[in-house]
Amino acid sequence: MDREQEFYNRGLEKAQAGDFVEAVREFDRVLRINPQFVEAYYKRGRCRFELGDTTGALVDYNQALQLQPERTEIYLSRGLTKLALKDNAGALADAEQSLKLNHNLAAAYSLQGTALRRLGNLAEAIACFKQAANIYLAEKDKQNCQRCIDNITEIQAEQNRAKTALATHTNFYYQVLQKVQRGELRQAWEDLNWLIQTDPNDAQAHSYRGMVLSKLGYHQQAIADLNKALQLNTQNLQAYSYRAIVRIEIGDYGGAINDCNQALQIDPNYIDAYIYRGNAHHKSANHHLAIEDYSRVIKEKSDDPQAYYHRAAARLDFEDLKGAIDDYQQAANIYFNRGDWQKYREALDQIKKVQSRPQRSPRKDSSDYFSQAKSTSLTELQNQLIRLVGGYRDIADRLVDIARYKYPGMPEEWYWEKAIQDLENDR
Template sequence: MEAEFYYRGIDKIRQGDLNEAIEEFDKALEINPNFAEAYYKRAMARFDLGDQQGAIADYTQALQINSESIEVYFGRGLARLALGDATGAIEDANQILKINPNQPAACKLQGSAYRKLGDNQAAIASFKQAAQLYLEQKDKLNCRRCLESINQIQQQQILALGRAQTNDFCHQAINKVNTGKYREALEDFNWLLEVDPKNAQAYCYRGIVHCKLRNYSRAIQDLGQAMELNPQDAQVLYHRGLVRIELGDYRGAIDDLTKLLQSNPENRDVLIHRGNAYIQMGDYRQAIEDYSRVITLKPNDAQSYRYRATAREKFEDLRGAFEDYQQAANLYFDQQDWTNYRKLLDKLKQLQPLELTEGSSNQESQAPSNAKPSRELQQRLLRLVGGQSDIATRLLDLAKGKYPGMPEKWYWEKVIKDLER
C-alpha cells in the first residue's frame, strides 16, 4: 500500500509538483514509518523547495534506518553546506569516503566545504582528488570544474598576498613621508597607484607629498581623488584644507576645516589652521575666537598665545596683543625654549611703546578700551534682540565669560555677528 503512495510521489516530482509529492510521501510514511526511500525522496523535494532544515531532518531519519546509504549522506551534506554548516558537510563527505573511497562527488563536496571554512590548502587537496577520480571515470566536465575551482582558489591567494604586500609597501612609503624623504615617497606612491589605482590612502599621502614639495595643484588633484574614493576620511579633508590655505583659497580651507570641527569640535590643530585662514582673510575677530578656544583646551600652549597675539595686534588691540606675547614669552621661559623666548622679548620691546602710546592716548581722550561702544553699535544690538536690554546684557556677559580679556567693543561686535548669522 505504501508503495502506491511512494510512486505517486515520484510521479509528482517528475511533473514538478513538489508540494503534492511531499503529501504522497507523507501518506506512505504514515503507513510505513521505516520507509527509508520515502524519507530520502521527501528530503530531496524539501531541499528543492528551499526547506533545508526539513530536508536534513528527513535525511537523518533515513540514515537511522540505513546508515550505509551514500546518496543520503551526500544529500544531507549538500543541505548542511547550503545552511552554512560546512563542518557538518565535511563529516557527511567523510562518511561517504569511508563507505567508498572512490566517490569523486564526496571529494568535491569536501573541497567546497573546506573552501567555505577558509582552509584553502585542504580545499585544493580535495578538489585535486576529485579531479583525479573524475578523470579516471572519464567525466571530463566535472574534472574540468574541479580544476577551475582549484584555479580560482589559487588566484584568490595570489590577490590576497598582493594586497598584503601592497599594504606593507604603502606603510613603508608613509614612513618615508614621516622622515622627510619626500622624493622617494613620491616614487613609491606613483608605483603603488599604478598597481592599485583605487587606493584612497595612497592618493591622500601622495597629495601630502606634493604639498610638501609645493606642487599644490597636484596635491589638490590627489586629495580630491582620495575624497571621491573615501568621502568619510577626515585626514583627507584636513590636508585638503591645508593645501587650500597654501593656494590662497582661504574660504575653501575654512569650509573643509569647519566640517572637521563639526565631528570633533576640540581638535586643536584644526582650530589653529582655521584661525590662520581667518587671519589671511582679514577676519581677525574670528581668528581670535579660534585661538581662544585652543587656549581654553590647552592653557599652557605658548604657540596659541603667540597666534592670538598676532591676531590681536592686527585687530589693533595692542594691549591684548602685548599681554598675549608676554604670556607666550613666560611659557617659553618655563620650557627653556630660549630661541623663541628671545624672539618674543624683541617683539615686546617693539610693541611696548605703541601699547603705552595707545594707553596714554586713550586716557587723554577718556576713551579706554573698556569704554562703552558707539551709540550705533548699541542700537544695532538692541534692534537684534527686539529692544530687550536685559537680553543684550546677558549675551554680552556670556561672551565675556567665554572670551576674557577682550576690548569692550570686541564683545559687542562678537554678539552682533553671532546674532546675524
C-alpha cells in the same frame, strides 16, 4: 486533504531524488489547494535555493515565518539565503533570532560567525565559531565541529595578515614623514609614487602625496591628489586639512574655509580644521573670525604656543595690541616651562616689537561687523544689548558670560559686541 498531502509527499520524493524543478511544481499544487501550508512554503524555498532562485526562496521563507514565526530552522534557511544575497546584516539578524528561540543551536552560532566574519567583526566571529564547535562536539558531530575549527584557523590567519599589512603601511608612512621632516621631498614623492602604482586606490597614499607635492610647489597636482583621496574616502580629515593648506597658499581662502567646514561636519572637535580655517580667515582679513577659531583651539589645547602665536597675529591686525601682548606672553610662559629657551626669547622679542608699535585706531572694514569696535564705548555697547533684550540686564549679562566662556582672553568690549552680533543674526 488527501490530494494536498499526496502532492506534498510527491514533492518530498522529488526533492530527495534531486529533481528540484519537479519538486517545486508539486509544492505549487499543494499551495494552490492550501495557501496556509507552512511546510510547503518551507520545502519549496529550499528547492528554489538549490536551483539558484534565492529571491524566490526568500519569498517562501518570509511567507512561512508569517504563518509560523517560531520556527528556528526557517530562520536559519532564510539566513543562509541572505548570505547568498550578500545581506550579511540580515543573515546576522536571523541567526540571532534563532538563538533567542534556542540558545543551544550550533547551526545558529555557525551562521552568526559567518555573517560576522563577512562584516569584518573577526574577534566576535571566532567566539561564535568556538561556541558552535563546542555544541557540535557535545553532539558528536565531528564533521561540523571540524568545519568550525577550520573557520577559526582561517580567521586567525586573516587577522595576522591584516596586522602585518597595517604594520607595513604604518611603517612605510612613518618613513615617508621622516623624509619630509628631513627635507627629502623628492625621495618621499618617489616612495609614494611607487605605493600608488602598487595600489591606485590607497586614499592615504594620495593624501600624503598631495601634501608632498604642495611642499614641492606643485599646487595643482597636489589638489588633484587630494581630490582623489577624498573621492576614495569622503571621511578623510587629513586630506581636507592638506587641501585647505594648499588652497591658502594659492589664495583660494573660500575653498580652504569650505574644506575646514567639511572636516568639522565630520568631526566638530577636529582641532586642525579650526587652525587652518583661522588662517584662511586671517589671510582674507576677517580677523574677528580668525580670532574666534584660534580661541576655540586654545580652549581645547591651552598649552599650544603656536595657537597663541596665531591669535596674537590676528589681534595685531585687529589693532588689539594688549591682546596680542597677552598671547605672546602666554606662548613665552609655555616655552619657559618647557625649557625651550630659543622659542622663549623669540616670544619675548615679539612682545617688544608690539610694545614699540604705535597704537592706531582699529581697521575699518564695511564687511566687518566689528568695524565699530573701538569707536563705541563699553557703556554704549552695554546699553545697546540691554535694549535688545527688552531691558533685562541679567539676560544681557548671561549672553556676555556665554561669549566669555566660548572665547576666552578677548577684550571686554569684544564680548558685548559679540553678544549683540549673535542676537541680531538670530533675528
